[in-house]
Amino acid sequence: MTEVNFEGARLYAIPMRSRFRGITVREGVLLEGPLGWGEFCPFADYDDTVAVSWLATAVEQCTRGWPAPARDRIPINCTVPAVDPERAYEIVAKSGCRTAKVKVADHSDSLPEDLARLESVRDAIGADGRVRVDANGVWDVDTAVNAITQLDRAAGGLEYVEQPCPTIEDLAAVRAKVDVPIAADESIRRAEDPLRVAVAGAADVAVIKCTPLGGVRRALRVAEAAGLPCVVSSALETSIGLASQLALAGALPELEFACGLGTLSLLTGDLVPEDQSLRTVDGYLPVPTAAPTPDPELLETYAMTDPARITWWTERLARVRALFEQADWDFDR
Numbered sequence: 001m002t003e004v005n006f007e008g009a010r011l012y013a014i015p016m017r018s019r020f021r022g023i024t025v026r027e028g029v030l031l032e033g034p035l036g037w038g039e040f041c042p043f044a045d046y047d048d049t050v051a052v053s054w055l056a057t058a059v060e061q062c063t064r065g066w067p068a069p070a071r072d073r074i075p076i077n078c079t080v081p082a083v084d085p086e087r088a089y090e091i092v093a094k095s096g097c098r099t100a101k102v103k104v105a106d107h108s109d110s111l112p113e114d115l116a117r118l119e120s121v122r123d124a125i126g127a128d129g130r131v132r133v134d135a136n137g138v139w140d141v142d143t144a145v146n147a148i149t150q151l152d153r154a155a156g157g158l159e160y161v162e163q164p165c166p167t168i169e170d171l172a173a174v175r176a177k178v179d180v181p182i183a184a185d186e187s188i189r190r191a192e193d194p195l196r197v198a199v200a201g202a203a204d205v206a207v208i209k210c211t212p213l214g215g216v217r218r219a220l221r222v223a224e225a226a227g228l229p230c231v232v233s234s235a236l237e238t239s240i241g242l243a244s245q246l247a248l249a250g251a252l253p254e255l256e257f258a259c260g261l262g263t264l265s266l267l268t269g270d271l272v273p274e275d276q277s278l279r280t281v282d283g284y285l286p287v288p289t290a291a292p293t294p295d296p297e298l299l300e301t302y303a304m305t306d307p308a309r310i311t312w313w314t315e316r317l318a319r320v321r322a323l324f325e326q327a328d329w330d331f332d333r
């Protein structure tokens with residue numbers, strides 16, 4: 001992998017606008033290769049083995065590029081964190097998106113807050129907008145059935161509920177009891193072999209994220225294996241990593257749903273110049289033909305400065321690089 005300039009890795013730390021997935025500062029690494037830059041940003045709680053796929057996505061982007069797209073723009077959902085109703089209204093209203101994805105079940109006893117947030121989101125998006133929720137797998141089957149029924153009512157109809165329960169079996173049980181369609185996210189992405197998850201009977205929609213799945217080519221194979229309509233959703237990358245996710249959304253043979261790639265708005269900044277930044281405009285993002293280039297000034301502004309974090313990321317990158325090289329990674333497999 002001499003093609004990738006690991007010595008020139010740039011470490012960044014960008015504060016989030018609101019806490020999301022327990023994260024208040026997004027950290028990661030940019031790597032340069034012959035085709036431009038890629039982004040390595042596995043969440044801190046992922047071990048090195050899991051992080052290998054994240055590195056593969058960055059290496060694919062900066063050394064190989066992506067398969068040809070089937071479309072040139074992607075409809076985007078705005079993402080509403082577990083915020084109060086006023087803030088939820090504001091996020092949806094100013095997003096320009098016709099679909100909103102709302103985080104629910106953020107903490108125990110969250111249902112009354114979730115219901116108020118959904119009512120507000122429906123007010124903001126209007127009767128013809130679409131509203132989906134994501135519970136990140138925290139409910140058991142009975143809790144899920146009860147919550148989904150109430151959330152569906154508060155939202156004036158849900159497009160789908162993403163990962164209501166942790167297991168495939170529980171998703172199937174909930175799906176048999178509610179009319180709201182079910183989407184599988186963690187069930188696919190965290191599976192030991194995402195190509196072999198029997199998700200078809202348990203969900204109506206597959207959420208696919210190319211960053212943790214090892215690149216655009218692999219994610220396309222996972223999408224095909226899932227055999228369901230797909231939604232591409234982000235891993236909270238900067239514009240550098242979002243480019244791969246948009247390339248995946250662009251290359252899917254069919255795309256029925258808006259994708260969860262409008263997450264740059266959750267960060268307080270980006271690493272590329274304003275005119276290349278992948279911020280949603282009128283509910284859409286373009287499918288890039290090449291990775292955007294980081295702005296040297298922004299790399300300085302958001303450079304990681306905490307010595308302990310720098311050591312942690314540098315050592316992690318070295319370990320994951322060694323695993324990636326041992327794996328003799330095949331991007332097409």
Ligand SMILES: O=C(O)CCC(=O)C1=CC=C[C@@H](O)[C@@H]1C(=O)O
Pocket residue numbers: 021077078079101134136185233234235236259260261262263
């Ligand atoms: O899909 C979206 O609208 C935004 C992305 C998003 O929700 C997520 C990004 C990163 C980590 C995940 O916990 C979370 C998700 O569960 O889908």
Ligand SMILES: [Mg+2]
Pocket residue numbers: 134136162163185186207
């Ligand atoms: Mg999800």
